[in-house]
Amino acid sequence: MTMTPRQSDILDLARLAGRVNVDDLAAEFGVTVQTIRRDLTELCEAGLLARTHGGAMLPSGVTNIAYEERRRLSAEAKDAIGRAAAALIPPGASLFLNIGTTTEAVARALIDTPNLMVVTNNLNVAQILGPHPTAEVILTGGRLRRADGGLTGDMAVETIRQFKVDMAVIGASALDADGDLLDFDPDEVRVSRAILSQARAAMLVADQGKLARAAPVRIASLRDLDRWVTDAAPPPALRKLCAEARTAITIAGPPR
Template identity: 50%
Template sequence: MSTTLRKSEIINVARREGKVTVERLVDLFSVTPQTIRRDLTELSDEGALERVHGGAVLPSSTANIGYDARRQLNQTAKVDIARACARQIPNDCCIFLNIGTTTEAVAQELLHHKGLLVVTNNINIAVILSANPDIQVIVSGGSLRRVDGGLVGELATDLIRRFRFDISVIGCSALNDAGDILDFDLHEVSVSQAIMAQSDKVWLVADHSKFERKAPVRIGSLADVDAMLTDQAVPERCAVLCQANDTTVTLV
């Protein structure tokens, strides 16, 4: 395989998995570690990837990657997280599911529940849950974000403030070492903050790729959530913060 084709495929792997490692790429392409390190350095110089210890990640940005690409990232981990989350949600309760590919996976796993009242600002989630007549679905108003079916803005927050949720399940775009929960869209962040304020319990669902990304707008902190469900150990400072604030971390 030519260098150009290999570098193109490395970018595709990074988009699917959120991160590439030298070890994995050596096995994938049957080349030397030196060759892969050179490829990653060149891709970093070109701005296509950002070098980290042992590999590379998608570059930091003030804009999120496309929704279809996000759906492909760590699909297995998202399903595992969603199943673990759904198992802990009882029947006959009121919950909120916000915008995100992991919360969509949670919705899919809730299809066998009964007696749920689900409020969401995610049209995709509303469509998924409409398949179960035992689940009542309320869709918030707001401005439609066509790229992902999200509803944001004052109309969304106004409706959210009319409810008190037993559990809210939220996703995020990034989680930094200090435990800050981050996103890209200021309008979406305002909705997420309203959701958290109206909830008895807040659960964060996030796969490990969120530990390696950056986003510019702060939703809140791990100290503000009751539980986090993820697929790999959280960074050390985050773990200390969770322990200090009795935030439960579930690894799937």
């Protein structure tokens, strides 16, 4: 779906509060409750919210949002994060990029960085970097997840273990309040863990909207990473955690 500005605002309110109420939204936006119900129905049909009595809430933390919706969600923030992350990757670097719409934004921003080696289990990343004139792009192989172009399974893990790269750049579906990086697919998480184990440095690329989501499978902790590139200042508890663990935080500038 293509969200209207009001639907985007409704989704932002749901991320902040966890749930929204039809009557409150109607008063907030100065529209009828019927209009709000239509908005909520469309957002729920897209998997972005789940209906409740009298309103809606963030969906269950056991099923991911469809790829096309994830790609559109926070698209400007992801592009800004991608540019900020790419600016931290020097020419001649070797790196992993895993599955995710934010790592795809990093790939787009790397198109002018020369002499890269990129190992990825993301077909979309490979296609984005295909026209890069001086990048060597290596696909892991593995079981294709047609929904989003991800490659998972033992073959992906074994390919990754053949490399030792300068930097792992990973995304995650959710970020818990205690600093844990979370995802939905155990096979995908196995690949992400292998990526982290085979890199000299690790960078998370994740917008603040990930703090409003839940997912059931743990990848790692912010404590295990060297840097987190995000779009706004994190909550105080996560800033403290990162400071204690010496995990640097880079806040991406506003979209250009």
